[in-house]
Amino acid sequence: MSNTTLMMIKPDAVENGHIGNILQKILSSGFQIKALKLTQLSLNDAKRFYEIHKERAFFNDLVSFMSRGPIVVAVLKKKDAVNSFRNLIGSTDPSEAAEGTIRKLYATSIGENAVHGSDSDENAEIESSFHFAGRERF
Ligand code: IDP
Numbered sequence: 001m002s003n004t005t006l007m008m009i010k011p012d013a014v015e016n017g018h019i020g021n022i023l024q025k026i027l028s029s030g031f032q033i034k035a036l037k038l039t040q041l042s043l044n045d046a047k048r049f050y051e052i053h054k055e056r057a058f059f060n061d062l063v064s065f066m067s068r069g070p071i072v073v074a075v076l077k078k079k080d081a082v083n084s085f086r087n088l089i090g091s092t093d094p095s096e097a098a099e100g101t102i103r104k105l106y107a108t109s110i111g112e113n114a115v116h117g118s119d120s121d122e123n124a125e126i127e128s129s130f131h132f133a134g135r136e137r138f
């Protein structure tokens with residue numbers, strides 16, 4: 001169990017004006033922000049980030065969606081951050097996400113589901129290094 005995770009507010013949620021509400025919910029749930037930026041992935045960046053899914057039927061849709069507009073990326077700190085944040089965001093498919101979760105509140109579909117959260121401590125570290133130089137993480 002580690003104490004940091006990597007989150008992204010995806011292009012759909014940025015387009016729909018939810019940056020502030022999502023960050024507010026994250027902070028009020030006890031996460032500390034250790035790094036934060038607005039950025040945009042190139043198609044190639046998105047392919048690298050989601051390489052683990054490259055054989056999946058939805059891969060092309062996923063990488064084109066994730067590179068179509070700005071995203072907000074943050075490193076978050078809390079006890080058991082990976083699991084705690086996955087609980088806060090809810091199921092991948094918003095129709096299955098629990099009441100009050102970020103995806104229930106702000107996602108529009110299984111593909112355009114508002115937020116990303118790392119699925120393991122190892123991936124949290126890989127994904128944090130993907131997005132932030134060491135001097136940007138506090
Ligand atoms: P997760 O984001 O809840 O960890 P993953 O299975 O790791 O879900 O999938 C990564 C992302 O790929 C999802 O967040 C979603 O944007 C997209 N995705 C996953 N499954 C589907 C699907 O069945 N159809 C379309 N997009 C999908």
Ligand code: MG
Pocket residue numbers: 119
């Ligand atoms: Mg995942």
